[in-house]
Amino acid sequence: MKHIYxxxxxxxxxxxxxxxxxxxxxxWFEEARMLYLKNIDVDYRILEDMGILVPVLSVSSKYRKSxxxxxxxxxxSHCTFFNGFKFDYEYKVYNVQTGELxxxxxxxxxxxxxxxxxxxxxxxxxxxxxxxxxxxxxQL
Amino acid sequence: MKHIYxxxxxxxxxxxxxxxxxxxxxxWFEEARMLYLKNIDVDYRILEDMGILVPVLSVSSKYRKSxxxxxxxxxxSHCTFFNGFKFDYEYKVYNVQTGELxxxxxxxxxxxxxxxxxxxxxxxxxxxxxxxxxxxxxQL
Amino acid sequence: MKHIYxxxxxxxxxxxxxxxxxxxxxxWFEEARMLYLKNIDVDYRILEDMGILVPVLSVSSKYRKSxxxxxxxxxxSHCTFFNGFKFDYEYKVYNVQTGELxxxxxxxxxxxxxxxxxxxxxxxxxxxxxxxxxxxxxQL
Amino acid sequence: MKHIYxxxxxxxxxxxxxxxxxxxxxxWFEEARMLYLKNIDVDYRILEDMGILVPVLSVSSKYRKSxxxxxxxxxxSHCTFFNGFKFDYEYKVYNVQTGELxxxxxxxxxxxxxxxxxxxxxxxxxxxxxxxxxxxxxQL
Numbered sequence: 001m002k003h004i005y006x007x008x009x010x011x012x013x014x015x016x017x018x019x020x021x022x023x024x025x026x027x028w029f030e031e032a033r034m035l036y037l038k039n040i041d042v043d044y045r046i047l048e049d050m051g052i053l054v055p056v057l058s059v060s061s062k063y064r065k066s067x068x069x070x071x072x073x074x075x076x077s078h079c080t081f082f083n084g085f086k087f088d089y090e091y092k093v094y095n096v097q098t099g100e101l102x103x104x105x106x107x108x109x110x111x112x113x114x115x116x117x118x119x120x121x122x123x124x125x126x127x128x129x130x131x132x133x134x135x136x137x138x139q140l
Numbered sequence: 141m142k143h144i145y146x147x148x149x150x151x152x153x154x155x156x157x158x159x160x161x162x163x164x165x166x167x168w169f170e171e172a173r174m175l176y177l178k179n180i181d182v183d184y185r186i187l188e189d190m191g192i193l194v195p196v197l198s199v200s201s202k203y204r205k206s207x208x209x210x211x212x213x214x215x216x217s218h219c220t221f222f223n224g225f226k227f228d229y230e231y232k233v234y235n236v237q238t239g240e241l242x243x244x245x246x247x248x249x250x251x252x253x254x255x256x257x258x259x260x261x262x263x264x265x266x267x268x269x270x271x272x273x274x275x276x277x278x279q280l
Numbered sequence: 281m282k283h284i285y286x287x288x289x290x291x292x293x294x295x296x297x298x299x300x301x302x303x304x305x306x307x308w309f310e311e312a313r314m315l316y317l318k319n320i321d322v323d324y325r326i327l328e329d330m331g332i333l334v335p336v337l338s339v340s341s342k343y344r345k346s347x348x349x350x351x352x353x354x355x356x357s358h359c360t361f362f363n364g365f366k367f368d369y370e371y372k373v374y375n376v377q378t379g380e381l382x383x384x385x386x387x388x389x390x391x392x393x394x395x396x397x398x399x400x401x402x403x404x405x406x407x408x409x410x411x412x413x414x415x416x417x418x419q420l
Numbered sequence: 421m422k423h424i425y426x427x428x429x430x431x432x433x434x435x436x437x438x439x440x441x442x443x444x445x446x447x448w449f450e451e452a453r454m455l456y457l458k459n460i461d462v463d464y465r466i467l468e469d470m471g472i473l474v475p476v477l478s479v480s481s482k483y484r485k486s487x488x489x490x491x492x493x494x495x496x497s498h499c500t501f502f503n504g505f506k507f508d509y510e511y512k513v514y515n516v517q518t519g520e521l522x523x524x525x526x527x528x529x530x531x532x533x534x535x536x537x538x539x540x541x542x543x544x545x546x547x548x549x550x551x552x553x554x555x556x557x558x559q560l
Contacts (some may be wrong), residue, residue, distance in 0.1 A: 007287075011314060011324070012161050012307050016468070017155035022476040023152060023446040027292050030443070034523040044291065044303060048436070060480040069156055070325035109312035112183055147427075148353040151454060151464070152447050156328070163310070166303040167432050174431060184431070185490035188296070196302040199342035210465035292443060294436035294487055331447050349436055 040135030
């Protein structure tokens with residue numbers, strides 16, 4: 001089961017080099033991640049309203065081919081680890097016009113309370129755990 | 141009394157046209173405004189901790205000459221109106237290397253409580269009113 | 281004839297106040313403008329490949345209601361002036377969930393050659409003039 | 421020999437979580453890298469005027485502690501590899517107020533001609549090679 005996010009490059013995402021600035025891929029990963037969560041019926045806004053924060057522990061990104069204005073990108077995202085405390089993602093970014101794999105990336109996340117304390121999702125929010133765990137297992 | 145904010149253009153602020161993307165000037169105005177507040181001894185972070193929000197009601201920007209990577213800009217900001225409920229700013233953006241006036245702008249703001257209700261600064265925070273009013277009058 | 285652009289707010293577009301940072305509306309206007317051009321069969325990337333630049337002369341934005349993560353916005357854009365040298369736009373930004381008009385804005389643009397010289401589109405690119413003029417007149 | 425870059429967090433760099441959005445660290449690395457180059461007498465704008473592009477091959481970032489508006493950050497950057505074709509950087513981001521190490525990161529870069537072809541800096545631009553190599557060796 002693949003989670004696919006697709007949109008056009010915005011002009012303001014490009015830089016003087018004529019290509020998409022490398023920092024924007026980190027934002028694209030977030031856009032894709034939010035769609036992944038929505039796909040498994042987890043609304044990030046509701047998470048925040050429940051007092052749950054999901055900060056980023058680490059990100060990485062490898063740039064093979066650039067994008068520019070006029071291109072459409074597709075991010076295939078994949079949850080590679082989940083244990084109720086932390087979860088990891090992998091991203092593959094394709095150029096829709098050429099089909100080429102242009103960028104790969106990863107990110108790691110944890111769950112915190114509003115006071116920035118670690119959260120055991122399984123114990124505190126068993127329903128949420130169920131959804132995240134099911135989403136993760138369906139991809140294995 | 142002039143309030144002057146100066147820094148170099150960042151590479152990521154440029155776009156495919158080779159110049160600073162026009163949306164970034166709105167961010168430069170904010171940077172300059174925050175310095176103005178600091179100059180008159182008002183710390184925006186402390187305002188927020190007190191539960192005061194200062195949203196933007198309107199902005200405008202006129203582009204005469206562009207900036208690009210390698211340029212240094214200077215924003216001269218000026219409070220043009222303050223009555224305890226609202227305040228207005230004017231911005232002039234100069235190229236430090238050439239001395240040219242490259243951009244002019246304005247912004248209007250109000251004061252809100254955390255519940256997004258209008259705030260009478262004079263009544264609720266007389267000390268803050270004093271500082272903002274003094275800053276405004278010193279420029280007249 | 282209305283030109284409608286719609287998408288969800290991205291998390292990274294919000295700020296500490298909990299709402300979309302005001303600078304992002306200027307970017308949304310650009311996204312909407314690019315769609316408008318596409319709708320009238322003008323591809324901005326091809327314009328640039330032809331050596332035509334369309335810089336921004338001015339922008340303005342009025343903020344009535346804020347957006348936050350979880351909201352979907354709709355920009356209705358409208359070309360209010362075109363004479364082959366310059367053109368103006370108006371934008372109305374609605375909250376799709378509530379139907380409320382949350383922001384209004386304007387922008388003005390001109391046409392330049394790659395050497396940053398004014399361009400008479402009607403004379404130099406009559407086919408392009410035709411499309412832009414038709415798009416403009418269809419809205420009157 | 422340490423290369424140190426320091427500035428305040430901008431309000432627009434924060435997000436709804438109340439902290440600096442994680443994508444902005446990638447931009448801070450670029451700001452620090454540009455200062456490093458300046459420190460070793462390499463002006464990136466002149467590089468581009470010479471037809472040299474320095475794209476990013478990869479980035480990574482680990483988030484230990486967050487920053488928010490009101491904080492000042494200090495990036496210590498370090499060139500960890502240089503051979504005339506590629507170079508690598510390491511970044512350590514400290515909170516100036518607390519002295520804490522809040523973020524670490526890396527980036528890898530290559531040199532390209534304007535036609536996006538690999539560039540042998542040593543052969544084509546021996547003077548530039550000298551500066552980059554000296555900068556790299558001085559840190560060992």
